[in-house]
Amino acid sequence: MKKDEPGLLTATGFNTPVANTGFISTNTKWSINGYIFGNMPMMTMRKGDHVRWYVTTLGDFNNAHTPHWHGNTVLVDGQRTDVLAVTSAQMITADMNPDAAGIWLYHCHISDHMLAGMVARYEVKAR
Ligand SMILES: [Cu+2]
Structure with a gap:
């Protein structure tokens, strides 16, 4: 060849x-904080907590991600959403006041990334 x-x-x-x-x-x-397919230690919070998520990514043009929360929403610059778009070296601060208890998925919504491991979980405990 x-x-x-x-x-x-x-x-x-x-x-x-x-x-x-x-x-x-x-x-x-594709990982989240180095973990894949939901094997990251559980991120835990309580219903009604103020939870600040710092979302960022680094790398080449393939490192554009769409972090997505199941079960709860975040507030970013006055916009309520459950999905963000983050590109390389961009940083986003997202504030969450979880009101739905349970164990929820947090994953990249780009199908190739999700199917290659970019999935984590978070738990909202009842008060
Ligand atoms: Cu992604």
Whole structure:
């Protein structure tokens, strides 16, 4: 296989038999604070708490994310929402006053990221 053979270069720049099998892309994982598929230690809070979420990401153009909270909403710059859009080196402060008790998903809403592990959980305990 020649290095500059058309159609063989990948986004990673690897041009190897392994790269061309899809091995690298199927083994790419997206994490939240280094954790994947909900294995992050549970983030816990109580109903009615004031919870401040600091949301950021770093990296290349692939590191655009859409963090999404199930069960509760956040307030950002006066806008109530349950999903944000964050791009590389951007920082967003989101304030939450959880009113729905339970264990909820917190995940990136970009399908490829979610399916590759970018999922965590948080728990809102009753008062
Ligand atoms: Cu993402």
